[in-house]
Amino acid sequence: MSEVDPSLLVDVLKRAGARGATAADGFLIEEQSFSASVRLGQVDTVTHSREQRLALRVFSGRASAAASTSDLSRDSLERVVDEATALARVTAEDPHAGLPDDSELIDHVPDLQLEDHEGPEPTPEQKIELARRAEAAALAADPRITNSEGAEYFDRRARYAYATSHGFARGYSTSAFGLTVAPVAAKDGEMQRDAWYSYARRRRTLEDPESIGRTAAARALRRLGARKVKTTEVPVIFDPDMAASLLRSIAGAASGPSLYRRASFLLERLGTRVAAPTVTIVDDGLLPGALGSRPFDGEGLATRRTVLVGEGKLESYLLDTYSGRKLGLTSTHHASRDGAGVSVGTTNLMLLAGTTPPAELIGSVKSGLYVTELIGFGVNGVTGDYSRGAAGLWIEDGRLTFPVEEVTVAGNLLEMFDRIEGIGNDLVLRDRVSAPTLKIARMVVAGD
Amino acid sequence: MTEKIARPRPESFFSDRFNVTPGLMDRLLGSNLVGRVDDADIYLEYRVNEELVLEENVVKKASRHVSQGAGVRAQSGTRTGYAHTDDLAVKNLEEAARQARAIADRAGQSGVVAVAGRGRPHDLYTLAEAPIVTELTRKLDLMRKIDAACRAADARVTQVIVALTSEEVVMLIATASGWTVGDVRPLTRLNVTAIAEDGGKREIGSFGGGGRVPFDFYLEAERWKRFAAEAARQATLKLTAVDAPAGAMTVVLGPGWPGILLHEAIGHGLEGDFNRKGVSAFAGRVGQKVASELVTVVDDGTMVNRRGSLNVDDEGTPTGRNVLIENGVLVGYMQDRLNARLMGAAPTGNGRRESYAHPPLPRMTNTFMLAGQDDPGDIVKSVKHGLYAVNFGGGQVDITSGKFVFSASEAYLIEDGQVTKPVKGATLIGNGPDALTRVSRVGHDLALDEGVGTCGKDGQSVPVGVGLPTIRIDEMTVGGTAVGR
Numbered sequence: 001m002s003e004v005d006p007s008l009l010v011d012v013l014k015r016a017g018a019r020g021a022t023a024a025d026g027f028l029i030e031e032q033s034f035s036a037s038v039r040l041g042q043v044d045t046v047t048h049s050r051e052q053r054l055a056l057r058v059f060s061g062r063a064s065a066a067a068s069t070s071d072l073s074r075d076s077l078e079r080v081v082d083e084a085t086a087l088a089r090v091t092a093e094d095p096h097a098g099l100p101d102d103s104e105l106i107d108h109v110p111d112l113q114l115e116d117h118e119g120p121e122p123t124p125e126q127k128i129e130l131a132r133r134a135e136a137a138a139l140a141a142d143p144r145i146t147n148s149e150g151a152e153y154f155d156r157r158a159r160y161a162y163a164t165s166h167g168f169a170r171g172y173s174t175s176a177f178g179l180t181v182a183p184v185a186a187k188d189g190e191m192q193r194d195a196w197y198s199y200a201r202r203r204r205t206l207e208d209p210e211s212i213g214r215t216a217a218a219r220a221l222r223r224l225g226a227r228k229v230k231t232t233e234v235p236v237i238f239d240p241d242m243a244a245s246l247l248r249s250i251a252g253a254a255s256g257p258s259l260y261r262r263a264s265f266l267l268e269r270l271g272t273r274v275a276a277p278t279v280t281i282v283d284d285g286l287l288p289g290a291l292g293s294r295p296f297d298g299e300g301l302a303t304r305r306t307v308l309v310g311e312g313k314l315e316s317y318l319l320d321t322y323s324g325r326k327l328g329l330t331s332t333h334h335a336s337r338d339g340a341g342v343s344v345g346t347t348n349l350m351l352l353a354g355t356t357p358p359a360e361l362i363g364s365v366k367s368g369l370y371v372t373e374l375i376g377f378g379v380n381g382v383t384g385d386y387s388r389g390a391a392g393l394w395i396e397d398g399r400l401t402f403p404v405e406e407v408t409v410a411g412n413l414l415e416m417f418d419r420i421e422g423i424g425n426d427l428v429l430r431d432r433v434s435a436p437t438l439k440i441a442r443m444v445v446a447g448d
Numbered sequence: 449m450t451e452k453i454a455r456p457r458p459e460s461f462f463s464d465r466f467n468v469t470p471g472l473m474d475r476l477l478g479s480n481l482v483g484r485v486d487d488a489d490i491y492l493e494y495r496v497n498e499e500l501v502l503e504e505n506v507v508k509k510a511s512r513h514v515s516q517g518a519g520v521r522a523q524s525g526t527r528t529g530y531a532h533t534d535d536l537a538v539k540n541l542e543e544a545a546r547q548a549r550a551i552a553d554r555a556g557q558s559g560v561v562a563v564a565g566r567g568r569p570h571d572l573y574t575l576a577e578a579p580i581v582t583e584l585t586r587k588l589d590l591m592r593k594i595d596a597a598c599r600a601a602d603a604r605v606t607q608v609i610v611a612l613t614s615e616e617v618v619m620l621i622a623t624a625s626g627w628t629v630g631d632v633r634p635l636t637r638l639n640v641t642a643i644a645e646d647g648g649k650r651e652i653g654s655f656g657g658g659g660r661v662p663f664d665f666y667l668e669a670e671r672w673k674r675f676a677a678e679a680a681r682q683a684t685l686k687l688t689a690v691d692a693p694a695g696a697m698t699v700v701l702g703p704g705w706p707g708i709l710l711h712e713a714i715g716h717g718l719e720g721d722f723n724r725k726g727v728s729a730f731a732g733r734v735g736q737k738v739a740s741e742l743v744t745v746v747d748d749g750t751m752v753n754r755r756g757s758l759n760v761d762d763e764g765t766p767t768g769r770n771v772l773i774e775n776g777v778l779v780g781y782m783q784d785r786l787n788a789r790l791m792g793a794a795p796t797g798n799g800r801r802e803s804y805a806h807p808p809l810p811r812m813t814n815t816f817m818l819a820g821q822d823d824p825g826d827i828v829k830s831v832k833h834g835l836y837a838v839n840f841g842g843g844q845v846d847i848t849s850g851k852f853v854f855s856a857s858e859a860y861l862i863e864d865g866q867v868t869k870p871v872k873g874a875t876l877i878g879n880g881p882d883a884l885t886r887v888s889r890v891g892h893d894l895a896l897d898e899g900v901g902t903c904g905k906d907g908q909s910v911p912v913g914v915g916l917p918t919i920r921i922d923e924m925t926v927g928g929t930a931v932g933r
Binding site for chain 1: 503506507508509510511512513514515516517525526527528529530531532533534535540544547548550551584585588606607609643645650651652692694695696725726727729805807841842843844845846847848849851852853854855872873874875877878879925926927928929931932
């Protein structure tokens with residue numbers, strides 16, 4: 001796809017000015033996607049889509065409003081502008097509202113290699129075949145893999161443009177590809193499902209379908225025979241994907257809106273120790289070809305590498321222009337644009353790798369839990385209190401033994417990060433949020 | 449300032465505004481789809497959504513979003529081809545129909561023709577004034593009053609966030625069997641969040657409600673005052689909460705929103721797709737006992753003004769009152785057209801989608817347990833040591849293993865038959881196929897939730913309702929941090 005033409009946005013912003021807006025900015029997204037799912041070797045659902053959306057923010061002095069539409073016809077756009085400017089007139093003045101200063105806007109958009117240009121485009125049949133191969137590998141891995149929720153391939157190409165009423169207009173394009181498979185293992189009337197996946201900005205760098213299928217099968221198989229354990233307090237090891245979920249909670253608490261609402265366990269903690277000294281958490285939006293990279297944020301500010309936690313100390317919050325001003329700080333260039341206006345979002349968020357092989361972390365535990373799945377929403381962002389459903393494997397004398405399910409793991413996020421006593425050397429950027437294996441000295445595991 | 453949608457008839461709405469006439473839809477289905485597939489439909493949708501957020505007594509967010517589009521679906525055997533576009537131009541619809549059909553062309557027909565979702569649509573939410581058209585100034589005035597009421601409720605309340613969303617969806621569906629039906633769906637939700645602080649401790653509480661109701665719903669019986677007071681009470685209550693217990697114990701659930709237990713423990717497991725594929729822990733168990741004989745569970749999409757209700761589902765089938773579990777025995781699944789056809793069952797009016805950009809799936813509407821005989825106070829008194837949970841956050845289930853969780857946001861210890869100290873939030877975990885076999889008491893106080901539920905499945909969110917009388921579950925694992933109490 002070529003770059004998106006920002007002239008449509010520029011026209012919309014001009015109209016907002018004519019309608020009395022003192023300033024305005026807009027984001028335009030055009031997206032084309034394809035997905036195909038296969039189940040038990042048969043095509044299940046094939047979806048084609050083409051979407052576009054224009055999101056507009058207008059200011060009337062220090063009052064603001066937002067509007068968006070998927071109808072980019074002239075009539076509809078005029079209506080959206082009129083509605084947004086009318087909304088802005090009835091909302092109250094907020095001294096911190098406004099666009100970033102022009103001087104802060106990005107002047108050169110770097111090529112972060114976010115779009116796959118390698119051709120030719122495979123046919124739908126070739127894409128479906130990737131999903132079929134991934135599922136077939138899972139089904140062939142073991143006779144106990146008896147069923148499947150299916151495998152899915154998707155690709156998506158998107159173009160973004162951002163413009164302000166002050167004359168700024170820039171854009172960029174991205175692509176993304178994914179392959180997932182979810183097999184079901186069964187034995188003696190018990191069923192267990194698990195999944196594995198690969199996501200990438202380039203089709204060529206997607207993991208091999210057979211390898212995804214085999215990993216998914218192994219993950220489902222190792223859950224067979226799972227049981228509860230007695231309620232106890234033990235060391236808990238989070239596998240990389242589950243460790244990444246802990247980072248999402250940290251990012252939520254470090255985000256501007258949580259802080260100015262005083263709804264965060266990281267409030268007033270800037271510059272203080274919030275984790276073990278071995279912990280460094282970075283948000284790096286400039287990694288070439290990475291899934292979370294972007295050249296500029298939702299307000300046209302150049303993406304950066306931000307150290308959120310450096311050697312255990314909270315070094316930065318995650319802020320957009322508004323929350324930065326509100327907190328007496330400045331934007332950290334983390335504005336993200338969704339349909340509803342501007343919010344804060346991370347790019348490539350990661351906890352940096354340690355030096356210990358994961359097997360050694362497991363080997364260091366006399367008796368404990370290795371967590372491979374977490375379910376539920378039991379995280380309190382205000383207090384850090386944490387209680388979620390878990391499944392995984394029991395560790396006995398430094399070895400993974402039987403599978404565990406129907407238990408919870410509970411603690412408090414600040415205590416959990418303080419009690420990190422082992423960091424794996426296995427950091428791989430599989431998604432937008434990544435972490436290595438983490439060992440937490442002790443948590444409460446509730447079961448029987 | 450806003451463009452009013454004056455109770456449009458869906459057929460004329462799409463033909464007037466977008467030139468998409470029933471004739472055009474028939475032509476697309478006829479020339480492109482019929483005769484080569486088992487089922488096909490075209491779904492048109494126009495959605496206006498307004499979101500208002502008041503923080504620190506200032507309007508932090510005022511936004512209005514319009515989305516429109518069409519989804520074209522063709523099915524052959526177990527295969528579905530789906531294409532959607534947000535540009536309703538004829539050539540785009542033709543292209544979408546071609547893409548959807550491509551899937552079906554690759555396979556022979558299954559020979560089973562879809563059951564048409566015919567039947568008279570309900571009339572569950574015709575409103576004198578839809579919430580989306582109510583004047584902004586009235587809405588903002590109420591939000592400011594709620595802010596003041598919440599702060600006045602307790603001096604420890606330091607922050608109040610009031611969010612009001614209003615929406616209207618106009619939909620029209622035409623199926624290959626010649627059935628065309630539309631619906632106009634209002635929806636609103638009001639949420640109050642309070643942050644309370646005391647001596648360096650901070651807590652959060654929230655409360656809200658809504659439904660397919662007019663804005664005046666919030667003014668009736670001063671409902672808004674109750675929402676404000678409840679949010680303040682929940683936040684301040686938690687300031688004094690002790691650590692939740694950890695381990696297996698007797699749990700008493702209060703009436704209303706704790707019905708999320710049913711949604712997670714059995715609801716998802718009884719959706720047709722998971723059972724047709726044999727990946728649900730409940731697959732093949734119709735006729736078997738899956739709960740105590742005190743338990744009867746219903747999914748009812750026909751309740752007037754309820755958040756989870758629909759006149760017709762998103763495939764055009766009128767919704768129903770479907771009994772899922774009767775006196776402990778599993779009697780039926782929830783079906784969309786595809787899974788009903790493949791399982792030789794009738795569609796139950798549970799085919800739902802988030803928007804035109806998503807193919808329908810079997811989903812819940814309003815799911816609840818019928819009332820029993822017991823006095824709620826007696827149920828609590830019957831417990832020597834346990835947990836009394838009355839409010840919850842979200843929940844989740846692994847439908848294959850049957851393990852489910854739901855997180856208590858307001859809960860108390862029961863000691864010697866008395867409700868005592870409030871405890872911090874904790875996740876409750878159980879196993880769907882046997883959790884309800886341990887229900888030993890069912891109260892006479894069935895209540896539906898206030899109208900805030902949203903259910904996610906396969907990345908699609910839809911509004912739902914839940915309900916429960918007070919019940920006693922003899923053993924369930926509580927995921928607190930206090931070991932050995």
